[in-house]
Amino acid sequence: MYISPTLVEGLIALIGGIAILIAPRLLNYIVAAYLIIVGAVTLIGLA
Template structure:
């Protein structure tokens, strides 16, 4: 059995939970999320699989 987890949904879920818990962090969470998604887009998802 081969299980692979994508980084994008995990980052989205974590960011959503943090925004619900601490709304003041919204700007930082959105900025980090956009940077992470941009890096995944540039360098490919293949190198970031868990």
């Protein structure tokens, strides 16, 4: 089963957005985690 990197990034962004709405204090951690994940996916060559 192939999962598109675009789908993964979209799901991460959606979950992060919902988490920010629920707990705005998490914004810094969510943005940092998103950037790390997207950077890692790009370096690995999945994107």
